[in-house]
Amino acid sequence: MDVFATEKNRAVRRSVREFCDRHIVPVAAAVDREARFPWEVVEKMGAMGYFGIQALPELSGAGMDTVNYAIVIEEISRACGGLGLCVTVHNSVALYPILAFGTDEQKERLIPDLALGRKIGAFCLTEPNAGSDASAIEATAIPDRDHYLVNANKVFVTNGGVADVCLIFARTDPAAGRRGISVVIAERGTPGFAVGDLEDLSGMRANPVSSIRLTDCRVPKTNLLGREGQGLIIGLNALDTGRIGIASQAVGIAQAALDEATRYAKERRQFGQPIGRHQAVGAMIADMATWVDAARLLVFRAAACRDAGRPFTRESAMAKLYASEAACRVTDLAVQIHGGYGFSRAYAVERFHRDARVTRIYEGTSEIHRMVISRSVLED
Amino acid sequence: MRIAVCVKSVVTKEPKNVKGSRVPRNPEDCVLNPFDRPALSLALSLAGEEGEVIALSMGPPAAREALYEALAAGAHRGVLLSDPALAGADTLATSRALAAALQKLGLLNLVMFGARSSDSDTGHVGPQTAELLDLPLASWSLEAAPEEGGAFLAVVREADGFREALSLPLPAVLTVHHQARPPEDTGLAGIQEAFTQKTVETWTLADLPLDPALVGEPGSPTTVLSMTRAEKSRKCEFLEGDPQAQAVELTQRLKDKGLL
Structure with missing residues (x-):
């Protein structure tokens, strides 16, 4: 249970999950297999406001805060990592820098098309x-x-x-x-x-x-x-925000793997009982659920700091570091719980396992984030 | 048109620790009844640009979220009828409370309901409310369009495989077939507007001219004694023979059961 979630946070999560279940989940395995960017889905996502989550309504955006932004990215990534990646990068390191550093003319010229997904950043x-x-x-x-x-x-x-x-x-x-x-x-x-x-x-x-x-x-x-x-200032500023998105993406992939592993552990029977009842598998599920929740809470803290106008470089680095590493551990255990089936492309956890790996690399490697965090802690 | 749509917050997870008719609510596991959405969508198209659609619900505080879903989908105003004295209501006590709230809303051209709910599926509340308000009812409506300058409503309803065309004088009550409208997605802009520019009002029993003995658990003639998961028995049988023989056997069996 998420005691920090507001009515609006839940409304956003419900609506995005429903959209994803209806339009993204049915094609996620195929677009991964075919390495295909599903324009037909992306157009619908544009109409939902997913390409302008935090852009101002007067610039055709949805005007949401960072916590809701994180929820949207998490839910899209839960359905399809590659589309979650598209949306987080587009919003946080393409559209947002224009919003934050652009001239009025640039904003009016570029943001509406970006916010509606008519142009990709x-x-x-x-x-x-x-x-x-x-x-x-x-x-x-x-x-x-x-x-x-x-x-x-x-x-x-x-x-x-x-x-x-x-x-x-x-x-x-x-x-x-x-x-x-x-x-x-x-x-x-x-x-x-x-x-x-x-x-x-x-x-x-x-x-x-x-x-x-x-x-x-x-x-x-x-x-x-x-x-x-001013390039590096713009870049670092964008990446601080971007890391919240990548961390949310990692949480979404991890949650998807946890959901699949839990379902499988209830259904799959060995030695006369569902494998989830075996202590070793139960312990894996316990660790996975704990890591997913911890990662999500770190993401929400970073997002809430940003929304409150407080510094969030350390918080977003911690969220990104922890969530990406957690996603790799969680998806690895999800494969383990599935046994040989987890190594088969017929099962979604195989895709989650591949998708999670890069979250430890892009928008700052885990090693770079440990540098950022340690410097921040040591300078305190 | 000024239309009220009565909606329900339904639970999406199997309830645990149920005592009597009261199901504990966790807001994370409650949603707007999916069968109310076609009613809301039809109401929005009937109301038009100038019209007003009011979403009304009775339920615990967690039911506010179903009303926000309705606001995000386009409803203009949300009203939640919520009071501990209304808890434990059966469908008749619920209908009495909704009828009183609908009267308080003032002049309405139309009152709409989903024909069923995904969590208890009685289908009672719409027809009972129509009866209490003494308004004509069309149930399981698939299509509706105003006629004769808005004094009447042409309705097509579907039941038992037949379609029936009706004409109702307005104001009237409709329960709406779940296939009346295709599922619609709610965008972020609608949610943002719902939470920043619209509100859900909460009315208590004190806001309605109702005798407490006629609502809630005391006003409910029916009592739920228990709720258990229904056990379904399934039988798997393999048909033998070549594919053509199997097809003949399969069609014959389906015919015997009245399914073909």
Whole structure:
């Protein structure tokens, strides 16, 4: 029982769960198998407001707070990790930075289409030689009268294959080091903007993760987000919020695995009784349920801190670290409880196990989060 | 049109520790009765842009959430009838309380109900309320459209495999067939609007001109003595022979049971 949930939180959870059960769960296994981005479902999700969860209603958003945002992401991820990933990245590290750092003109021009899911957003930071060390990026956006001349090779771009609005991290002043990094918004269709092949990933296969290459791509200066040199500030700010989304995603996948494992442990009989009655399996279920609840509570704390306007970097890092590691443990035990069937693609836990793994890697690895948390604790 | 839709908060999990007719409510396990949704959807389309749809429910405080679901789906106003003195009501005592609340709401063109509920499935409350209000009733309605300048309602109802076309003078009461409208999804914007721009009012017994002896447990002529899970016996039988012989055997058996 979640004693902290409000009537509104429950209304959001019920409505999203019902939507997912009706439209996403029936296709989740197939889109994973086919590595297909289900546009027919995504359009419906757009109409539900899932692509503008926290955008203001006057910009066609739903105007929800962060706790409700976390609930939406958790529920979508419970049905399909790849779509949960699409929605969290779109909302928190593509749309939100425009909302937080964009000019009025940029917001009015870009947010409504993003909030309604008519355009999909992406966050393009990672490069072949820059991952955890974001300041090592090599992309450049050289000012040229009223444009930037952008050259960038971005890899592992979530939503890359379908993204219309891409936040590109690039050096506008290559001599200025970390302070020369800026964010420019590149739109699909601009000459020089090319989407690479989709990655053949082990999990999150419904998400069209790809590389994006910009070659002498002329991006108008009106598409600079924030100020020149503000790139890493924008990036870190977006990732603080993004981590709450990834943590919610991990909770959703873990909850799905727990649900399947519990159902199976009640149905599957060995030695004359349901396997859940065997002490070893019961102990696994107990650990899984405890980890899922603990992860969710950490997510809600981080989200509530953000909603209260309080610092939440440490809280979101803890939520992301714990929830992603918990999701891997929970999905692993869900496979174990299913025995040989858990290793078969015919059973959903096999997919959850693959999907959970990357939550410990993207939007900051567990190792980076331990650095963030330890620094914060030691500086207290 | 000004329409009231009477809705019910139903439990989604098998209740435990049931004593008598009182089922303990946990808000996480309560939802708007899914069979009320087609009634709400039909009400919203009949009311039109200028109209008003009021969702009314009787239940414990947890039933507020079913009313918020109705507001999120488009209802304009929510009223919860909630009082410890109303608890333990059977369908007649429930109908009396709803009828009094409907009268308090003032002039209504139409009162609508889902034809059934997913947790107790008596189908009593709509017809009983119509009787108490002395209004004409069309049950299991599939379609409804105003006619003769809004003085009458043309209704198509379905029961036992037949469709019946009716005309009712308004105001009237409809119970709505669960297939009257396809399931609809509720978006986040509707939920946000429900919680920021609309309210659920709570009325107690003191707000209604009702004798306490006629409502709640004291006003209920029926008493639930126990509730246990119904045991269903299933038999699995394999048909023998080639596929054609199996098909002939299967169709014959279905015919014998009156299913074909």
